[in-house]
Amino acid sequence: xxxxxxxxxxxxxxxxxxxxxxxxxxxxxxxxxxxxxxxxxxxxxxxxxxxxxxxxxxxxxxxxxxxxxxxxxxxxxxxxxxxxxxxxxxxxxxxxxxxxxxxxxxxxxxxxxxxxxxxxxxxxxxxxxxxxxxxxxxxxxxxxxxxxxxxxxxxxxxxxxxxxxxxxxxxxxxxxxxxxxxxxxxxxxxxxxxxxxxxxxxxxxxxxxxxxxxxxxxxxxxxxxxxxxxxxxxxxxxxxxxxxxxxxxxxxxxxxxxxxxxxxxxxxxxxxxxxxxxxxxxxxxxx
Numbered sequence: 210x211x212x213x214x215x216x217x218x219x220x221x222x223x224x225x226x227x228x229x230x231x232x233x234x235x236x237x238x239x240x241x242x243x244x245x246x247x248x249x250x251x252x253x254x255x256x257x258x259x260x261x262x263x264x265x266x267x268x269x270x271x272x273x274x275x276x277x278x279x280x281x282x283x284x285x286x287x288x289x290x291x292x293x294x295x296x297x298x299x300x301x302x303x304x305x306x307x308x309x310x311x312x313x314x315x316x317x318x319x320x321x322x323x324x325x326x327x328x329x330x331x332x333x334x335x336x337x338x339x340x341x342x343x344x345x346x347x348x349x350x351x352x353x354x355x356x357x358x359x360x361x362x363x364x365x366x367x368x369x370x371x372x373x374x375x376x377x378x379x380x381x382x383x384x385x386x387x388x389x390x391x392x393x394x395x396x397x398x399x400x401x402x403x404x405x406x407x408x409x410x411x412x413x414x415x416x417x418x419x420x421x422x423x424x425x426x427x428x429x430x431x432x433x434x435x436x437x438x439x440x441x442x443x444x445x446x447x448x449x450x451x452x453x454x455x456x457x458x459x460x461x462x463x464x465x466x467x468x469x470x471x472x473x474x475x476x477x478x479x480x481x482x483x484x485x486x487x488x489x490x491x492x493x494x495x496x
Contacts, residue, residue: 212446215439216455222436224462227301228470229429231292237418239289242429244404245419246285247397249430250437254394267386277379278399284369284376285400286407291369295362296473298483301463302337303366305486308454309334310374326492333489340482377449380441389441397437454490461487 226246233242291300309330358364384392408415419426443452460483468476 212443212452213455215443215446216452219436219439219443219452219456220459220462222432222439223456224459224466226429226432226436227292227297227459227463228466229425229432230289231297231471233422233425233429234289234293237422237426238415239293240286240404240407241415241418242426243282243285243289244401244408245426246429246433247404248401249427250397250434251394251401251430252427253431253434254390254397254438257390258394261388261390264388264391269382270386273379273383273386274395274399277376277383278396278403280372280376280379281396282400282403284372285404287365287369291362291365293362294365295360296467297471298464298467298473298476298479299360300362300366301467302460302479302483302486303363304370304373305334305337305457305460305483305490306367306370307374307377307457308490310371311377311449311453314374314378330489330492333492334486335489337482337484337486337489340478340485343478343482373453377444377453381444381449384441384445389445390438393434393437393441397434457490458487 230242230246233245237245291303380392380396383396387395408419440452440456443455461480464476464480464483467473467479473479
């Protein structure tokens with residue numbers, strides 16, 4: 210069950226990273242925060258290479274790096290835009306749809322299928338997303354879904370969830386052709402370089418933001434790096450869908466942090482909805 214420990218730590222660090230990202234977005238451009246996540250993880254990750262053996266790279270490594278890294282860079286921007294535009298407690302739970310999408314992408318990409326209770330899990334995830342906006346039910350039975358999709362944040366995060374169901378499998382391919390730690394460092398380096406032009410556009414303003422907030426961004430990078438290392442280690446030990454499912458329990462933390470730190474409203478319904486969605490995730494993968 211070593212994989213479960215790393216997957217649980219992934220969820221814990223992910224929830225912390227979400228809070229730090231949301232707080233940073235109050236004062237910093239979303240493109241800067243998106244770039245900072247991989248860039249400021251590197252000071253913590255690169256020194257580890259001095260104490261570990263660099264693996265031989267498989268023939269699929271570079272293709273995985275370019276495709277996975279490019280998609281990850283794109284989703285980082287969408288992710289930060291989602292967090293900036295809507296409450297944490299209704300955006301983060303949308304990521305629980307990733308295991309649902311993995312029911313399609315994992316069999317096609319890496320030949321993994323997580324279990325026989327997928328339909329129950331799908332129903333619970335959809336039901337949980339309905340409960341996130343149950344207070345809109347008086348406007349019609351479909352109003353909670355409509356309200357959710359009218360919000361920019363949840364809509365963008367749903368796109369992120371789908372793309373991450375693809376990149377999670379690419380991560381598996383990448384680390385199989387290298388090693389978990391080396392893959393994390395390679396992806397963060399590639400993404401940081403790829404996104405650098407976004408931070409040179411209107412350079413003076415964005416550089417000033419980085420200088421003024423470097424401590425907060427460095428902390429964000431630390432938790433981003435911890436999340437990635439624990440996730441890749443867990444993925445190397447078990448099925449992709451299992452790891453992502455445990456990781457998505459961070460949605461509960463997102464709802465609680467949204468209430469406790471950002472004073473977001475409707476906590477009761479959103480917490481119930483997030484818990485139901487997490488149970489759906491667990492049905493898809495663990496039963």
